[in-house]
Amino acid sequence: MAATGTTHTARLVSRGERLALTALVAVICGPHILHLPFWVSFAAAALLAWNVLRTLLGQATPHGLLRALLTIAGVSAVFLGFGHINGQTAGVALLVLMLALKLSETQRYRDVVIVLALCCFVLVTQFLFSQSLGMALYLIGGSWLIVAAFVHLHAGDDAPPSASAAESARLLALAIPVAAALFVLFPRLPGPLWGLPADNGNTARTGLSDTMSPGAIADLARSGAVAFRVRFDGPAPPPALRYWRGPVLWDYDHGTWHTGPGVARDIAPASVHADGPTIRTDITLAPSHKRWLIALDMPLAVDTAHRRTAGGNWVAPRPIDQRVRYIARSATQYTLDAKLTPAARQRALALPATGNPRARALAHRWAQQDPGARAVVHSALDFLRRGGFSYTLNPPRTSRDNSVDDFLFTTRAGFCEHFAGAFTFLMRAAGVPARVVTGYQGAEHASLGDYWIVRDSDAHAWSEVWLAGAGWVRVDPTAAAAPKRIVDGINAAIADTGDLPYMAGGHGRDAWYRARMLWDAVDAGWNRWFLAYGPDLQQRLFAALGIAGFGTAIAILTGLVVGLLMLVSLWLAWRMRVAREPDPAVRAWQGVCRRLARRGIARRTGETPAHYAERVAARHPALARAITDLAARYSRLRYASTPGPAERRDFIRRARRFHPPRRG
């Protein structure tokens, strides 16, 4: 127990502590292996191993020059590898490398604190790549380890690691109510503050795009990822009406359909009139990095939406980079744009000057046979129904400028974007205003929980034609060629089901499928209640609670946090109270001493009862007999071999009755 005689800041980090710190860094950086290039993970692992080896061999900190060279090498390697050092992945790579390097020169308190702070930072960057439930568990474990390291650093030399780990758990457990209050009530600002980097980790997920070229939706359909989950307020509409409206594509150019510049701002927003009952849906949408708020066709209102487009779908004020949850009201029977403005008509009829001559000729022939728009639609659907078209995820390639001709007359095999694109082209060529609508078709009922799952594999494209008196009317040319697609889903409609993702394939609802659905229920709850909580839901919550604005929220939050901390403080005070003496006889004697102390004769530390009694008797002769008797009995009780219970009771009774008279 030689006094080290050092303050905590000057203390050198021990070998065991260095190894533990290295292990902590390895655990905290671990999941980044999934997102970082191989060479970064390898370099970081090598640096950590080097650190372990040097610690075990008891070698000193590497030379400053070597550290500087390694730092320069790390920054250069990241710059060369990524082409920049400020993107998300590049930044994380740099952070991980610098943390591993910092570890090699960790000698003193200050270095350890910096390593721990960097660990917090690395931990938070994990969540940019994934916010799954697994990462939530990782957050708990990581916080526990980091806080335990902080505690161990300040607990003194003789604290066992288990005590620091327990203290860390206690701190974090006590922090939960305050953290929850902050999470719910701390004002959330919408949108990015400085813009998201181009290589945002979430871009891995594909979604509906604002362009549609042949093969685009087929690619999307190969993903089993959940696009959104939906709850119907009331019964779900029949399968044939489960169309989910996404971006509307007006413009056609070189085989590709797109929304057009500025999402067709030059045309006034669509006007919708519901002709039947409205359906209320509660939708939790995965981040798409686009502004589309997908809703059941035809959406009348979406609560968090910014505006309605000319195509009748709704867009958010900014790209959806995080999971959002919103309420949409829709009508499956509706009138959309009963009147067509000249600008819209012009746009809905526009075709490039050249390309696809055979399709144009066919359309002209139909228009000459019967110029009525409905007749043209029927002719086209009839052509698709009888033309021997097959519905497949893997259609043969078509040329860029004559893709419609190739599909209609040569390959005769395609996915929904081929059918919708070709049909819309034919309509425009025949003089019928038409456009492509993309979105999703279908929904799968979750086996657990009252919600429906719509996956990327449900992505779909269809057409809308404008008919006088009816407005825009949905025509699904895929349904003409593959009617099962609409009612039974993609799995039933296509021949090459092996290319479908597992969950879209159905696979006879085996045990694995059921397990996946169970997990989906958990994930759905996580998305709906945790991840979707953002500025919009917070505003809605504030409105429901009657909180007017951020000022009130901050005031309530402050009060709540202070109140919760006071509870923590009270609990601590209760735990830290002076422990009550378990032996009633000792307590009774302590009571005697306390009462005497109030009369001015406090018992000294280490003074035996007999000595104390002598002193009391000298000062207060009147008490002499009583106190000497009590002291003698107490000594017998405490130090005699086996005091009887009667003797104990007698002493306790006498001690409690002992009350020195007040002076004066």
Next chain:
Amino acid sequence: MALGIPLTHRIDAAIRRRAPSGPPPLRIPARRVYILPSATGALFGVLLVVMLVGATNYGNNLAFTLTFWLAAAALVSMHRAHRNLAGVELTDVRAAPVFAGETACFDIELASHARPVRRGLYVAGGATGIGRALAVDRERAGHASIEVPTHGRGRLSCPRLTLSSRYPMGLFRCWSHAAPSARVLVYPAPIDRLGSASMAQAGDDGHAEPVRAGEALFAGHRRFQTGDSRRRIDWKASARTDDLIITEHHDSRAPSHWFDYATLDALAPEARLSQLAYWVVEADRHGAVYGLRLPRQTLGPATGPAHRRDCLEALALF
């Protein structure tokens, strides 16, 4: 700043005045525990702000969760830090006498009567006082020693102690002062101003032989008397008789030496005391019988550790 410095001084003075004082045991009351963020706490705060901005930018709920959870843990740690120090008891402060110029060492005993262990307690005192991390609980007291350099003789009070702790997370430094009324006796520094033969000159009973260490001459035996040093028992001679026999040397025949303050008039008063202290220490080392004569006090002649202590104490408090 001109106004700020006196203000901090005033606050510091107020804190000093309120420090619990008196004989141990002293209990640190909860209201006398002060707490401020540490440098680590400031760094942690900056980290949390950066994390919050990042979480807002990405609208990332797990990042918000981590940020808020760590912030809440930091707030809870503030209360924990306060509770870690409040109620700690200074149960004992003691120090062995030292000679002036040496370092006095106050041994401090800390205890807690509450169940949970209090960890990472530092005790510091004086300008050069340093502490070490202690853990105390109901079963285990903590010991710290505060070293205080001494300059002059007399009684030296235990410096005002500062108990501090950064436990649990190091984000807050919490401290409290205590002024236990414990004192250590500082003897005059034993300095021989008069040279090696001085001890002989100091004798005034006619025995003028110079005395040097290890040169004592055998002068005969006598019976053991209370107060005799046990080192001087002649065990061989004792074995032949029923009594313990003491070997007597020339220099130890009672009263061998008188050390008199009055004879040292050539020296300054403090130098006289140092000279007397030197003689006392030397005489005791040789097991001599000696007496000390001070203007209003005469000690001895006697020998042994108790006599040495009495003499040095008299010199220290002269």
